[in-house]
Amino acid sequence: MKLARLIRILNLVIWSLVIGSLPSSAWAKLKVVTSTTDVAGLVRAIGADDIQLESIARGTQDPHYIEAKPSYMTKLAHADLLVANGLGLEVGWLPSLIRGARNPKLNPGQKGYLELGESVAPLDIPQGTITRAMGDIHPEGNPHFTLDPERMAELAKVVAKRLGELDTSAAPRFSERAESFAKSTAQRMKDWKARVDRLPNKKVVTYHNSLLYFTTRFGLQPVGVLEPKPGIPPSAQHALDIIATMKRENAKAILVDNYFDPKIAHHVERNVPGAKVQVVGIAVESAPGLPTLADVTEGLIQALERVARP
Numbered sequence: 143m144k145l146a147r148l149i150r151i152l153n154l155v156i157w158s159l160v161i162g163s164l165p166s167s168a169w170a171k172l173k174v175v176t177s178t179t180d181v182a183g184l185v186r187a188i189g190a191d192d193i194q195l196e197s198i199a200r201g202t203q204d205p206h207y208i209e210a211k212p213s214y215m216t217k218l219a220h221a222d223l224l225v226a227n228g229l230g231l232e233v234g235w236l237p238s239l240i241r242g243a244r245n246p247k248l249n250p251g252q253k254g255y256l257e258l259g260e261s262v263a264p265l266d267i268p269q270g271t272i273t274r275a276m277g278d279i280h281p282e283g284n285p286h287f288t289l290d291p292e293r294m295a296e297l298a299k300v301v302a303k304r305l306g307e308l309d310t311s312a313a314p315r316f317s318e319r320a321e322s323f324a325k326s327t328a329q330r331m332k333d334w335k336a337r338v339d340r341l342p343n344k345k346v347v348t349y350h351n352s353l354l355y356f357t358t359r360f361g362l363q364p365v366g367v368l369e370p371k372p373g374i375p376p377s378a379q380h381a382l383d384i385i386a387t388m389k390r391e392n393a394k395a396i397l398v399d400n401y402f403d404p405k406i407a408h409h410v411e412r413n414v415p416g417a418k419v420q421v422v423g424i425a426v427e428s429a430p431g432l433p434t435l436a437d438v439t440e441g442l443i444q445a446l447e448r449v450a451r452p
């Protein structure tokens with residue numbers, strides 16, 4: 143009786159040793175945490191049900207300003223991989239979360255840390271000395287590249303490569319999905335570009351400079367930004383300047399990210415003949431009906447089409 147019990151205990155001990163020595167991927171899915179829902183949108187397309195995925199910021203939050211909550215540190219403490227946007231977007235909150243998580247896998251330079259911005263050709267790199275007076279400026283360039291479908295298709299390969307390094311058994315599926323993501327993006331780009339080309343007026347005013355990659359990719363013409371400087375709320379004086387610019391340039395479209403207050407945009411709209419404000423979700427999950435990156439692009443193009451409609 144005693145021996146049987148001893149054998150049972152020994153068995154348990156041996157099994158727990160075996161389980162402990164195996165790579166976690168043999169037993170559980172790769173745990174991936176992303177900084178934003180846009181990054182999650184890309185990672186989900188590649189990882190699908192081979193990974194467990196969570197985003198720190200919600201789509202309805204301004205990704206520049208996220209409160210560094212202890213619960214986020216717990217998420218990171220258990221993660222195998224953190225995928226960040228980079229180019230300074232999360233500089234105000236992610237470094238302190240990483241420090242607080244005390245997970246050596248996620249330290250910059252480790253396989254468990256991937257910053258997409260490092261693999262992107264940035265737009266809008268500021269020239270000369272950067273001062274506080276310039277507003278909340280990103281020294282590495284504009285970080286809002288997730289709104290460029292073509293850059294994201296390129297990044298799909300970067301994500302697939304890293305996921306495959308961390309879970310070799312699923313690597314072929316990751317690269318397959320990156321291929322099909324790139325293919326479907328290329329297909330949709332044809333339709334999107336054709337629709338933008340048909341717009342009678344390609345001039346746009348935005349709230350923040352978050353649509354720069356989008357406007358550049360689609361050949362739209364940004365004529366003004368409601369924020370006088372990045373991160374600085376619009377002033378009455380600057381609104382007057384924008385009204386004058388829109389009248390002079392014959393611009394009609396005012397696109398406002400849905401996490402900003404559209405009040406000043408509506409003030410401009412009332413003062414420019416034919417102007418139309420469109421409050422748009424510019425991030426994955428920023429509004430119902432935007433579960434993927436393609437849905438966000440589609441939503442932006444539909445907003446421009448609504449402005450063009452008489």
Ligand SMILES: [Zn+2]
Nearest residue numbers: 206350351352
């Ligand atoms: Zn920004």
